[in-house]
Amino acid sequence: MISAVDRLLADEAGQIPRADARRNLERLVTAARSALAEVGVEVTAQEIAQRAGVGKGTFYRRIPSLAALLQVVLEEVLGDMIASADRAIADPDPWHGFTDFASVYVRLRAESCGANEALGGADIPGLDRLLAEIRNRIRHLVEAAQHAGELRRDITWQDVAFLLAGVSTDSHTIGLRSGSDQWSRNLRIVLDGLRDRDGS
Incomplete structure (x- = not known):
């Protein structure tokens, strides 16, 4: 790239x-x-x-x-995310690939306001193609993990996209202050809920 x-x-x-x-x-x-x-x-x-x-x-x-300037920088950031998704797709273990990508995706959303806004639909010209590529890769990763019996089949890839977007949190809620690793803890809980323990 x-x-x-x-x-x-x-x-x-x-x-x-x-x-x-x-x-x-x-x-x-x-x-x-x-x-x-x-x-x-x-x-x-x-x-x-x-x-x-x-x-x-x-x-x-x-x-x-x-x-x-903002467009080319965000294109570079999202391009890195797509490359991470491609490595995850190539992983012979679909669940491992999915969880690796989920971690990269959520960390970037938690650590970069600009990337989070771009992924959340901020009106930034020129990013539509990259956002479509990210959607396609999330769908591929979810469906591969489901086909392998590792991810619950009652959940759609669109559900997963919204769940991952919701993992990164504000720094404060109801008088509590989050730690720097709160997004990681949230992600572990979400992934545990997505896992198909029965292989059905």
Whole structure:
């Protein structure tokens, strides 16, 4: 898969960037990824530039627009998720593959506000194809685990998509504060409920 940096460089009409220009672009992409994780899709160009240690002018010399930067970074993040799903599909043990992917998927939703918003349907142009690919892979993983008698057959793959989305929680509820591993504990409980213990 083409990296976010190379995608942005490809938009520069074949010009070969100077080494310092590429370094600035790499810093902007890294800053955008961390800002998306912490702030979400409402992050500003100013904040990304500050995190990258460059001026706003450098931001707009290197990046066509904030929307374009967020799109390519989220495409890279979701592309990594699809690659994880493909490794899970290739696992000879369907339940192991499914649970491995579920862990990657839920961890990313818990740790990245931007990825969670993108997966939750935030209006971000250009992501429809990747979201469709993720849906297809979740369906494949669920159906393979069901066919192997490892995952309950009374549950649809759409049910699983909603259950996994609900595993990551807010940091507070009814006066309680979650630990950093709360998503992992929630996931173990959900997976235990999905497991077909009878093999029926």
